[in-house]
Amino acid sequence: MTDHPDLPPSGPLASLGWLDFFAEQREPHETGLVPMRIAMVHRSRLTGLSEAGSVELTLPVHTNTADFAVGDWVLIHPRTRMLHRRLNRRTVLERRLEGSRALQPVAANVDTLFIVTSCNADFNQARLERYLALANQGGANPVILLTKADMATDFDVYRRQAVELQRGLDVVSVNPRLPAAARTLASWCGVGQTVALVGSSGVGKSTLVNTLAGPGQALPQETGGIREHDAKGRHTTTSRSLHAIAGGGWVIDTPGMRTLHVSDAGEGIATLFAEITELAPSCRFRDCTHAHEPGCVVQAAVADGRLNPERLIRWRKLLDENHDNTPASAGPRGRRSVGR
Numbered sequence: 001m002t003d004h005p006d007l008p009p010s011g012p013l014a015s016l017g018w019l020d021f022f023a024e025q026r027e028p029h030e031t032g033l034v035p036m037r038i039a040m041v042h043r044s045r046l047t048g049l050s051e052a053g054s055v056e057l058t059l060p061v062h063t064n065t066a067d068f069a070v071g072d073w074v075l076i077h078p079r080t081r082m083l084h085r086r087l088n089r090r091t092v093l094e095r096r097l098e099g100s101r102a103l104q105p106v107a108a109n110v111d112t113l114f115i116v117t118s119c120n121a122d123f124n125q126a127r128l129e130r131y132l133a134l135a136n137q138g139g140a141n142p143v144i145l146l147t148k149a150d151m152a153t154d155f156d157v158y159r160r161q162a163v164e165l166q167r168g169l170d171v172v173s174v175n176p177r178l179p180a181a182a183r184t185l186a187s188w189c190g191v192g193q194t195v196a197l198v199g200s201s202g203v204g205k206s207t208l209v210n211t212l213a214g215p216g217q218a219l220p221q222e223t224g225g226i227r228e229h230d231a232k233g234r235h236t237t238t239s240r241s242l243h244a245i246a247g248g249g250w251v252i253d254t255p256g257m258r259t260l261h262v263s264d265a266g267e268g269i270a271t272l273f274a275e276i277t278e279l280a281p282s283c284r285f286r287d288c289t290h291a292h293e294p295g296c297v298v299q300a301a302v303a304d305g306r307l308n309p310e311r312l313i314r315w316r317k318l319l320d321e322n323h324d325n326t327p328a329s330a331g332p333r334g335r336r337s338v339g340r
């Protein structure tokens with residue numbers, strides 16, 4: 001039933017990322033429905049990928065495609081291709097558009113978020129921390145990819161600054177233009193695994209998507225994406241889609257995630273700044289702001305050199321931003337208890 005020539009044939013469900021987590025959500029009366037993975041989201045259309053290939057889905061009236069994200073699993077009536085429902089997400093990268101109360105899902109069921117930055121003026125710890133908060137909050141494993149190391153004289157400085165961002169964080173150097181990049185990233189890109197890419201314009205995301213897709217593939221940016229000229233006359237990727245990685249796995253480019261306003265990410269921030277979060281309960285006052293209070297163990301850690309004072313400043317800024325951007329109904333400091 002393939003009717004979309006641009007997307008590759010997909011193979012068994014497991015290779016598409018299907019897990020028991022999704023299978024267990026099917027109700028007995030839903031066994032006749034076909035699971036499909038959302039490969040493209042358009043303003044009024046959704047493209048699904050099944051074991052048999054890709055199809056244009058039929059949508060019930062009043063379906064808002066903005067409620068769906070690339071990577072979502074949905075149940076489809078096989079004869080009519082009518083969308084029945086979306087299955088709960090295992091992980092989700094989502095953001096709040098400015099002035100909007102609703103969170104917008106950007107990519108769903110992503111195992112690993114590749115946060116791409118080049119080793120030059122683009123490198124910015126505060127921005128990388130925003131992406132890390134997003135990955136932590138959504139349940140995706142973050143990995144920092146350092147590009148353009150071949151053009152940097154002080155690569156080790158960038159590397160050290162990246163490693164410091166979060167405990168246990170994987171930091172990898174890749175040149176997206178070389179096939180070796182695919183080998184370097186292979187452990188995150190196995191069969192059924194899904195990765196997403198975020199980062200500023202020009203750091204090498206599109207180049208990396210092409211390298212991961214491998215030779216002989218139609219260029220993903222020509223199949224999935226609409227390339228538009230931006231003000232500087234440069235090509236910029238503007239649509240999201242799921243691309244097959246040579247040898248297994250799927251990659252989602254997430255244009256529109258270049259600038260990021262953090263919201264609803266209280267838990268993600270707590271994970272990101274674990275060294276502060278873990279000290280806080282030992283402060284004398286339960287509501288210690290770690291700014292000037294007596295008996296503050298966070299300030300004590302700064303004083304004796306165990307905690308980088310810059311981290312404390314950025315932690316506070318990010319928490320304030322998160323608080324300001326998160327509607328009160330989403331809970332204190334954007335902490336969400338359930339539900340993706």
Ligand SMILES: Nc1nc2c(ncn2[C@@H]2O[C@H](COP(=O)(O)OP(=O)(O)OP(=O)(O)O)[C@@H](O)[C@H]2O)c(=O)[nH]1
Nearest residue numbers: 147148174175176201202203204205206207236237
């Ligand atoms: N020398 C070198 N060049 C690189 C490296 N990574 C990316 N480039 C080059 O940097 C330029 C920008 O790369 P793109 O892949 O278009 O960047 P992008 O992140 O997709 O940019 P947008 O589509 O605007 O978001 C291209 O000319 C790449 O070949 C690297 O590690 N080393």
Ligand SMILES: [Zn+2]
Nearest residue numbers: 283288290296
């Ligand atoms: Zn304190």
